[in-house]
Amino acid sequence: MARAGSKAFPVPEHDHAACIGDAMAMAEDLCRENGLRFTRLRRQVFELVWTSHAPLGAYDLLAMLNERGQRAAPMTIYRALDFLMAHGLVHRLNSRNAYIGCNHPGDGHAGQFLICRDCGRVAEIEERRIAEAVRDGASRAGFDVRLPVIEIEGQCFDCRGARHG
Amino acid sequence: MARAGSKAFPVPEHDHAACIGDAMAMAEDLCRENGLRFTRLRRQVFELVWTSHAPLGAYDLLAMLNERGQRAAPMTIYRALDFLMAHGLVHRLNSRNAYIGCNHPGDGHAGQFLICRDCGRVAEIEERRIAEAVRDGASRAGFDVRLPVIEIEGQCFDCRGARHG
DNA sequence: TTTGTTATGTTATAATATAGCAATAAGGGT
DNA sequence: ACCCTTATTGCTATATTATAACATAACAAA
Known part of the structure; x- marks a missing residue:
């Protein structure tokens, strides 16, 4: 393949309308089925939330919503986000106080996030080995894991390329 | 041993003055040496921060400080916390907006935290397998890890015992 | 249509964190 | 000791993020 292992972050020039379309369709399905x-x-x-692969703050979303003619208050956004989060359609990034869309939902699944320092984009991964290592490491401390949250700051493939050639 | 794997969380009736004493001595050393x-x-x-094994909020700390006769403003606390965090003496728990003491500092080391839902206590662990799994999983996405933050919510040994016998 | 439930509107306020500048204290050379 | 520089703290104001509490509206089932 052209770019080994770069699946998690879409290439900069990708068809983002398709991202949004897919996400919407998926959300429609999930809601209908449940x-x-x-x-x-x-x-x-x-x-x-899906307008960007970088996470957006609640007040960013609020401003965007209101630019579209609505006149919502903060609560409105937070309630919508609560709903979306409850059903795994959106995740909150604790380290940023910001929200990112999810494309493989399912109630309350735990997150593993790659957060690029340079471009701000976030990719969600789902590595069994990480989850296992966390469970094992925790159990060595007599701890029963319920909700592991993993937020990994670093540099994505594209941004590394931009610097180091 | 009496309680397998329960090292990370101190037993409820432990000598907490010793925790504080050790932490202070360690911090003194670290600062002197550097x-x-x-x-x-x-x-x-x-x-x-060390008065509790549960993380404390900045404004909690502020109130505690001012009860001791000081009359500090929020900035005061945040600046002190910034210093302590910069040198690994304290960590911030993003999922709680709260701060916890560290007993094995070193500039900017990444954290793996076990957070008990029931008692609120936090234990910091340092599992190489977790760090490795994170690095490997990230690299499969072409991502270069700089600062992995792992906050694991669940139930500690003591609280599980309290419920299930 | 009535009724119970869920969702949204609205106003106020809580909780967390930072900006910016003045005053003070600590170290380092002379 | 003195001056100079830098680091630290004090202080006031304000930004940012999130929730409380209660009213109204939409929906869905009987």
């Missing part, structure tokens, strides 16, 4: 109400507001917020 | 100024304020904040 009898959840994917209301206009929730749909809008979800779409806004 | 020519850092462990001022009265920083010392106080560090001691306050």
